[in-house]
Amino acid sequence: MNLSELVNGPAIFKVTLFFGVWGLLWLPIAIATAMLLNWHPPQPLDEKQKPILLASLYLIVPLIIDRLSRVENQSFADYGWLWQLSTGISLISGLSISILSLVVFFGVEWILGWIAWQPQPQFQLAPDNFLSKILSAWGSLLSILLLALWISGTEEFVFRGFVQYHLQQDYTVVIAAIITSVIFALTHLIWEFKQTIPQLPGLWLMGMVLTLACVYNQNLGLAIGLHAGWIWGITSIQTLGNLTSTRRAPQWVTGIGDQPLAGVMGITMLLAVAGLLWLVYN
Incomplete structure (x- = not known):
């Protein structure tokens, strides 16, 4: 054969x-x-x-x-990988929406006193090395952004592109999205099994939201932007500083093991983004 x-x-x-x-x-x-x-x-x-x-x-x-x-x-275009200006605009839109969602998410938790953040020693500003610290921080942010775009681009091409496209040949869009999102969530177990287990429902919902972005946008641009923004924002916060829970709220609210997608707040953020996509693109 x-x-x-x-x-x-x-x-x-x-x-x-x-x-x-x-x-x-x-x-x-x-x-x-x-x-x-x-x-x-x-x-x-x-x-x-x-x-x-x-x-x-x-x-x-x-x-x-x-x-x-x-x-x-x-061709790759069948999977939503389109080299067009509109794709780039959609990507930037996705980045903006996901970063805004993280600002609101962490901002609410900080105002309520549920989290605390301290900059890493190498990024703490001082009068004698202010410029070098700023340049170092921006360099780290840029490198994280490039890595986030590459990871999200690859994963969206695989899951919301290739996998979703083929499953839709035999199933409805919703059933295909459910299966794709399950596979998407389970593949994260490869890297960190114990930390990923509590995040599986959140990762599945994240996959569904990203599929919704592709359905509305008809290409991978918006989904890549959303995905990259979440990776970039969370990784940047953890790289530039030390984010800790004050334990003033239960972990199932803020995130089990300090993982945002393993808590009610993270789930709420994803649902809010889904609602925003529905309002803007429907």
Whole structure:
């Protein structure tokens, strides 16, 4: 049986085939990378190890999807990857909405006294090195933004693009979105199992909101912007300072294990963004 016969099966089989090929191709690369990084699962990944492993995983995605697309006479545009000015505008809109949602989210928690934030020593401003600290902070923010755009672009291309497109050939948009979001949430278990378990409902809802963005926008731009903004905002806060819970509210409200998506506030933020998308784009 050749590749063209394999990809002509049911949509769920195509999706399973994709993740199977992706995993098999990445496994030897992951083992070699883990050995070089001296990482031994289930040992947690540190801030320097995770981007390198992500790079080894995500760099092979376009190659796999390109090969499967050629077999089915499709292009990246079929999955919502469009090189157009409107896509860039949508991306910026998504970034703005997600950053605004985080400002409101953390702002409310800070006003209520539920969280506290202290800048890291290397970013604490002083008269004698004010300019260098500012430049260092902006450099960190820019590098995090570029990483966030790459991660979100890859994940949206895979899940809201390739996977969602194929599942919609056999299922309704809603059923396809539910399945895609379940897969999206479960794949996060690869990196941090214990911390991810409480976040699974939030990650699933995040996937649904991102699918909603694609449905309204008809391309991946808005979803990539939303996704990148959330990654950039949360990572920047954690990189530039130390964000801690004051424990004045239950963890199930603010987020179990200090993970925003593992609490009622994070879920509320996602629902609010979904409502805003409905008002703006419906």
